[in-house]
Structure formats: structure tokens, C-alpha cells
Amino acid sequence: MITVNENFLKLKASYLFSDIAKRVNRFQEENNDKQIIKLGIGDVTQPLPPTCINALHAAVDDLSKTDSFHGYGPEQGYAFLREAIAQNDYSSRGAQVNADEIFISDGSKCDTGNFQELFSQDITIAIPDPVYPVYVDTNVMAGRTGNNQDGRYEGLVYLDSTESNGFVPAPPKERVDLIYLCFPNNPTGATATREQLTEWVNYALEHKSLILFDAAYVSFIRDESLPRSIYEIEGARRCAVEFRSFSKNAGFTGTRCAFTVVPKEIEVYDSEGKGHSLHALWNRRHCTKFNGVSYPVQKAAEAVYSDSGKKEVRALTDYYLENARIIKDKMSSLGYSCTGGDNSPYIWIKSGMKSWDFFDDLLNRAAIVCTPGVGFGNCGEGYIRISAFNSRENVIEAMNRISAM
Numbered sequence: 001m002i003t004v005n006e007n008f009l010k011l012k013a014s015y016l017f018s019d020i021a022k023r024v025n026r027f028q029e030e031n032n033d034k035q036i037i038k039l040g041i042g043d044v045t046q047p048l049p050p051t052c053i054n055a056l057h058a059a060v061d062d063l064s065k066t067d068s069f070h071g072y073g074p075e076q077g078y079a080f081l082r083e084a085i086a087q088n089d090y091s092s093r094g095a096q097v098n099a100d101e102i103f104i105s106d107g108s109k110c111d112t113g114n115f116q117e118l119f120s121q122d123i124t125i126a127i128p129d130p131v132y133p134v135y136v137d138t139n140v141m142a143g144r145t146g147n148n149q150d151g152r153y154e155g156l157v158y159l160d161s162t163e164s165n166g167f168v169p170a171p172p173k174e175r176v177d178l179i180y181l182c183f184p185n186n187p188t189g190a191t192a193t194r195e196q197l198t199e200w201v202n203y204a205l206e207h208k209s210l211i212l213f214d215a216a217y218v219s220f221i222r223d224e225s226l227p228r229s230i231y232e233i234e235g236a237r238r239c240a241v242e243f244r245s246f247s248k249n250a251g252f253t254g255t256r257c258a259f260t261v262v263p264k265e266i267e268v269y270d271s272e273g274k275g276h277s278l279h280a281l282w283n284r285r286h287c288t289k290f291n292g293v294s295y296p297v298q299k300a301a302e303a304v305y306s307d308s309g310k311k312e313v314r315a316l317t318d319y320y321l322e323n324a325r326i327i328k329d330k331m332s333s334l335g336y337s338c339t340g341g342d343n344s345p346y347i348w349i350k351s352g353m354k355s356w357d358f359f360d361d362l363l364n365r366a367a368i369v370c371t372p373g374v375g376f377g378n379c380g381e382g383y384i385r386i387s388a389f390n391s392r393e394n395v396i397e398a399m400n401r402i403s404a405m
Contacts, residue, residue, distance in 0.1 A: 016376070036367045039327075042186070049313055084305040085102050106257065108258045129160055130187055151377070168193075175209075184221060187385040212243070244261075257293055263279065268281070320389060323389075331349050
């Protein structure tokens with residue numbers, strides 16, 4: 001008899017974005033004459049930058065000729081892309097990251113979900129609330145939690161991110177082993193200052209903890225006082241792994257390319273207290289379970305770092321940030337308290353009613369899709385997330401519809 005991993009049975013009945021899709025599909029079936037504007041899921045809408053498209057085409061042409069054909073590539077990624085990342089995303093800002101500490105993958109969602117496989121079952125885990133669901137759900141699947149009680153899983157340390165702390169939680173009083181952080185934050189759009197990240201790094205060093213730092217939205221930061229990488233903080237190379245993606249800055253949501261940085265200084269410990277290289281462990285896991293990102297996609301990602309690619313990516317993120325400004329200005333003018341939208345493509349809005357009720361109200365009265373905040377955790381109740389990832393025309397039309405409500 002084949003038996004199930006019963007940890008999967010602890011999960012909520014369905015994934016947040018599946019719930020949204022079901023409600024939207026039902027509404028569309030009943031109102032097929034209405035044009036729905038989707039400002040919920042954070043999928044991009046603008047085409048890939050022209051420089052990336054040109055590089056993609058050229059790489060495909062390489063595969064048509066014997067002397068430039070590429071088969072299996074290195075699981076960790078081609079050197080040309082890893083070196084471009086190390087120079088442009090880190091060295092240029094005074095952060096030390098070596099090319100061989102970078103692992104190319106097909107998405108930060110995969111990497112942030114998979115990284116927990118390296119750790120024992122009995123570690124203590126700190127998770128912000130509200131939070132991107134993957135951090136929680138993958139640890140539930142791995143068996144590190146109890147059951148879900150009143151919206152929270154037993155065994156996790158929840159870090160309340162609320163209006164009172166600017167949606168940036170401080171380190172807990174108790175000791176934890178693994179810490180998930182995401183800045184600019186999904187879903188709240190909040191950003192962490194250098195001082196706040198320093199507090200987290202110092203905490204991790206003191207307790208021999210590990211920070212998993214999701215920086216997927218770093219390209220939207222415009223405030224020069226804010227750090228772009230956790231490795232700009234002294235000591236972070238000994239306690240932090242960083243995840244980044246080409247999905248939101250260059251529109252690779254359908255193309256799939258991301259990377260994870262695992263510094264060689266980080267040690268994790270066995271039951272006898274002996275240290276082991278986290279870099280070596282992730283490399284072993286990566287090579288065993290991943291065959292690498294395709295050559296054409298990596299060449300397209302490398303093009304992001306060319307002079308023309310940088311200009312085009314900047315223009316693309318500026319486009320979405322202008323959408324965010326329009327949304328935030330309109331919602332603020334209507335009396336709603338808003339966070340994010342300045343250095344982030346997400347606007348976190350205090351709705352004044354239950355999250356799903358506000359979601360249904362927007363859908364039924366204005367044919368607009370948002371994301372209910374409670375889907376990200378208990379502290380998200382009473383909030384919604386609106387995404388700036390759509391066309392300018394749709395964003396303006398959506399704000400006009402909300403004003404008419």
C-alpha cells in the first residue's frame with residue numbers, strides 16, 4: 001500500500017493564488033461581458049527588453065551550428081553570467097561576492113522553497129507575518145511544524161509585521177536557527193534600512209543562525225540610502241544566503257532565470273557541533289537535483305548587464321514604479337492608508353474591512369482583482385495587496401473604477 005507524506009495534509013486546502021483564480025473564473029463565467037483588470041498576482045505584462053531578445057535570438061542561432069552548439073551546461077550556471085552578476089550586482093556596490101558563490105536557477109520561488117532541505121527537522125524557524133506563502137508551506141511539507149491552528153502553524157516563530165513597526169519586524173527575544181527575510185517586502189512593499197538589517201545580521205552571528213534573504217525586488221529601490229544587498233552589511237557573508245531573480249526587473253517570469261548566492265564562509269553544524277560548508281552542501285544538492293538553465297536564457301540574462309540592457313531594465317522598472325505611484329496616490333486620496341509603492345511594485349492597503357470581503361467587493365463592483373492580505377498571514381487581515389504589474393492604461397482604468405465606487 002502506497003502511503004502519503006502526511007505533512008502535506010497539514011497544508012491549507014488550496015494555495016492562495018489558486019483560491020483567487022477560482023473566484024475570478026467564477027465571476028467571469030457569470031459576467032462574460034465585463035473586462036477584468038488583474039492587479040493581484042505579481043506577473044509582469046511588458047515585453048522583454050530588446051537587448052535581451054537580441055541575445056536570446058543569437059543564442060538560439062548558436063544552437064543551430066555544430067561549432068557553437070551547447071548541450072548540458074554547468075549545473076551552477078555558465079561562467080559568463082555568474083561573472084557578470086558578481087561584478088554588476090555586488091562588486092560595483094562594494095559587496096564581496098565571488099562568481100563561484102553564485103548558483104543560477106530557474107526561479108527564486110524554487111530556491112527559497114528548496115533551500116530548507118539542507119537542514120535538520122528540529123531547527124527553530126522564524127517567519128514574518130504577513131509573508132510569501134512558499135516559505136511557510138515548504139517547511140510544513142518537510143515536517144517541521146505542527147498543525148495549523150487559527151491561521152498559524154504550531155512550531156514556527158512568527159514575526160509580526162504591522163503598521164506599528166513599519167512592517168519591518170525586529171529580531172525575536174528567543175533564539176531561532178533559520179530566519180526568512182524579504183526586502184523590498186512581498187506583500188507589504190516595506191523596505192529595510194541599513195540599521196535594521198545590521199540588527200538582524202548581528203542577531204544571526206550571535207546565535208549562529210542563518211538568514212535566507214529574498215531580494216527579488218531589489219531593482220525597484222530608488223532610495224540611495226537603502227541597501228541593495230544584505231552583503232552590504234558587515235558580517236553578512238558569515239550568516240546570510242541571498243536570492244535574486246530576473247523575473248521582475250527584466251520580465252523573465254515566463255523565461256525563467258534567477259540566482260542564489262551562498263558565501264563560502266558560512267558553516268552549518270552537525271549533531272556534534274562540527275561545522276560544515278553550506279556552499280558545498282548546496283552545490284551537492286544543486287548538482288543532484290537540477291540540470292541547469294538553458295544556454296539561450298542565460299545569454300539573455302547576461303544581456304541585462306550590458307550598457308543597453310541596464311538602460312532598458314531601468315526603464316522597465318521605472319514604468320512599473322510609475323504605475324505604483326498612480327495606485328498609491330489614488331488610494332491615499334480616497335482615504336486609505338498605504339505602504340510600499342515607492343521602492344517596491346506592491347502597494348499594501350489598509351482596507352477597513354475583512355480582506356476577502358474587500359477582494360469580493362472590488363471584483364463584483366469594479367471587476368478588479370487584488371490579493372487579500374490575510375492570504376499572507378494573520379497580520380494581513382484587514383489589508384489588500386495591489387500589484388503595479390500591468391499596463392498603464394489598465395492601471396488608470398482600475399483607479400477610475402475604484403473612484404467611481
